[in-house]
Amino acid sequence: MNFKEQLKEYQTKVNQELEKYLKKQECPEKILNHAMEYSLMGGGKRLRPILVMVTYQIFKDDVQKCMPYAVAIEMIHNFSLIHDDLPGIDNDDVRHGKPTNHKKFNEATAILAGDGLFNQAYMVMSEDLKHTKLEELSEKLEVFSEFSNAVDRMIAGEYMDTEYEGKPITEEYLTYIHKNKTAALLRLCVRMGAILAKATQEDLEKLTRYAEKIGLAFQIKDDILSEEGQEEILGKPVGNDKELEKCTYVSQYGLQGAKEILEKITKEAIEELKEYGEKAEFLKELAYYIQNRNK
Amino acid sequence: MNFKEQLKEYQTKVNQELEKYLKKQECPEKILNHAMEYSLMGGGKRLRPILVMVTYQIFKDDVQKCMPYAVAIEMIHNFSLIHDDLPGIDNDDVRHGKPTNHKKFNEATAILAGDGLFNQAYMVMSEDLKHTKLEELSEKLEVFSEFSNAVDRMIAGEYMDTEYEGKPITEEYLTYIHKNKTAALLRLCVRMGAILAKATQEDLEKLTRYAEKIGLAFQIKDDILSEEGQEEILGKPVGNDKELEKCTYVSQYGLQGAKEILEKITKEAIEELKEYGEKAEFLKELAYYIQNRNK
Numbered sequence: 001m002n003f004k005e006q007l008k009e010y011q012t013k014v015n016q017e018l019e020k021y022l023k024k025q026e027c028p029e030k031i032l033n034h035a036m037e038y039s040l041m042g043g044g045k046r047l048r049p050i051l052v053m054v055t056y057q058i059f060k061d062d063v064q065k066c067m068p069y070a071v072a073i074e075m076i077h078n079f080s081l082i083h084d085d086l087p088g089i090d091n092d093d094v095r096h097g098k099p100t101n102h103k104k105f106n107e108a109t110a111i112l113a114g115d116g117l118f119n120q121a122y123m124v125m126s127e128d129l130k131h132t133k134l135e136e137l138s139e140k141l142e143v144f145s146e147f148s149n150a151v152d153r154m155i156a157g158e159y160m161d162t163e164y165e166g167k168p169i170t171e172e173y174l175t176y177i178h179k180n181k182t183a184a185l186l187r188l189c190v191r192m193g194a195i196l197a198k199a200t201q202e203d204l205e206k207l208t209r210y211a212e213k214i215g216l217a218f219q220i221k222d223d224i225l226s227e228e229g230q231e232e233i234l235g236k237p238v239g240n241d242k243e244l245e246k247c248t249y250v251s252q253y254g255l256q257g258a259k260e261i262l263e264k265i266t267k268e269a270i271e272e273l274k275e276y277g278e279k280a281e282f283l284k285e286l287a288y289y290i291q292n293r294n295k
Numbered sequence: 296m297n298f299k300e301q302l303k304e305y306q307t308k309v310n311q312e313l314e315k316y317l318k319k320q321e322c323p324e325k326i327l328n329h330a331m332e333y334s335l336m337g338g339g340k341r342l343r344p345i346l347v348m349v350t351y352q353i354f355k356d357d358v359q360k361c362m363p364y365a366v367a368i369e370m371i372h373n374f375s376l377i378h379d380d381l382p383g384i385d386n387d388d389v390r391h392g393k394p395t396n397h398k399k400f401n402e403a404t405a406i407l408a409g410d411g412l413f414n415q416a417y418m419v420m421s422e423d424l425k426h427t428k429l430e431e432l433s434e435k436l437e438v439f440s441e442f443s444n445a446v447d448r449m450i451a452g453e454y455m456d457t458e459y460e461g462k463p464i465t466e467e468y469l470t471y472i473h474k475n476k477t478a479a480l481l482r483l484c485v486r487m488g489a490i491l492a493k494a495t496q497e498d499l500e501k502l503t504r505y506a507e508k509i510g511l512a513f514q515i516k517d518d519i520l521s522e523e524g525q526e527e528i529l530g531k532p533v534g535n536d537k538e539l540e541k542c543t544y545v546s547q548y549g550l551q552g553a554k555e556i557l558e559k560i561t562k563e564a565i566e567e568l569k570e571y572g573e574k575a576e577f578l579k580e581l582a583y584y585i586q587n588r589n590k
Binding site (some may be wrong): 088102134 | 403
């Protein structure tokens with residue numbers, strides 16, 4: 001199976017798992033549940049849950065054990081997209097080629113659908129924790145703690161991004177925003193997979209470095225796509241960042257400069273995987289995928 | 296010490312505990328942290344954390360053990376107030392006699408400050424869980440699960456309240472909204488206190504009935520105050536509900552009808568406590584306090 005086929009298989013698996021958690025549609029708040037489903041099942045790439053699964057599988061085969069955490073991270077990711085798109089924040093109309101949540105429903109519903117997905121992530125973890133044997137709890141409690149801390153960082157990063165929109169920014173702050181807004185969650189995914197699989201401290205550190213590098217690569221690529229991507233493929237408007245005078249790697253280093261940093265960082269990420277050979281093949285391909293994706 | 300003095304002492308204790316968790320003010324996202332603190336320390340009655348503490352103390356003396364959960368519930372309560380006040384939802388300008396979060400800061404900051412407090416509640420619990428001995432974990436995991444489920448109900452209730460604003464509503468749906476929006480969290484507080492103190496199933500059920508009754512009483516009193524309260528004491532505009540054609544107990548049963556239901560429900564709540572004698576004196580007084588408060 002080549003990378004694309006394998007990626008597709010992972011995406012299908014994630015979607016099947018997410019479907020298990022979709023809320024019922026016959027209750028009084030059915031439109032809220034529909035709004036949550038609209039965003040959660042709205043065509044994301046599922047990179048975050050896949051990162052959890054693939055990292056877990058370097059060490060262990062029973063991938064089902066990490067699925068509640070993979071699902072939870074995708075819920076958090078979608079909550080953050082819904083809130084970021086709101087008129088009060090980025091005011092975006094289109095996401096994954098479809099109307100954003102507040103455009104499809106309304107602002108109140110979108111705020112609460114975001115809150116609902118946010119909380120559901122913790123419900124999913126709490127349900128799993130309640131049914132975990134005592135001797136397996138310590139890794140999961142560590143994961144829960146890292147999870148809530150990474151989400152805290154993501155919110156801080158999003159706040160900084162909003163505050164510095166259209167304002168001059170130092171390189172230090174640009175890095176701070178990316179590190180918190182995007183990279184913290186990707187780093188969390190890899191660490192969750194490794195911790196849940198009881199990886200050694202050394203492995204955990206190596207994989208964390210890989211994660212930090214692809215996290216940075218992901219953001220740089222996002223900035224490049226926002227500048228030169230194709231609107232119909234990307235599913236969102238191109239050139240918006242410039243219009244909003246957003247601070248990005250492209251505005252800071254130019255298009256060519258950003259691409260060079262992206263290539264260097266991707267190589268470094270892959271270097272961290274060399275000891276794992278075949279077992280980390282997918283993570284290696286994923287780094288290239290992040291570098292070369294067109295949406 | 297009379298009830299008022301004791302209430303004040305509990306409020307001081309809660310405020311001291313909350314202060315331990317205030318986020319630092321020397322980081323890049325300091326305004327976000329300031330916005331979180333603005334709402335969290337903005338003069339709430341602290342009823343929810345006090346309910347946790349007082350219920351816990353019926354059974355056990357070491358109240359410090361339940362404080363992380365008391366703190367977490369106050370954070371969730373404040374997140375929900377910030378989001379409910381947003382222009383996209385209730386569009387309120389004043390809360391506790393001061394500008395609402397989005398009025399004091401801006402909408403983006405308020406959305407993210409709400410998200411931040413929401414997540415911090417889970418951070419506080421995850422930190423406590425990580426440092427709990429294995430033999431004490433099962434109660435705390437039960438509490439974590441009930442916590443996330445109650446927040447899910449609160450969000451559903453808030454959604455329904457928004458959806459039915461200015462529309463005719465059945466009594467069934469009015470009850471559904473109150474049960475979820477307000478009562479679920481108050482019920483959770485009492486249950487958390489009892490579960491953390493390892494109360495018996497019978498005690499848990501009795502106290503749950505008490506909680507459900509004061510939860511309903513709380514909402515009815517809120518509706519009455521929104522109709523006939525004094526703006527300068529209440530710290531928010533009076534008569535707004537009528538203007539917005541909100542569904543309330545007053546619009547449904549009239550002012551006198553609502554007051555009669557409130558009195559009956561309060562009596563029933565107190566009935567549930569009679570076995571605990573002196574130990575439940577504060578909970579009993581609290582029921583009267585909810586019935587008679589003017590803000």
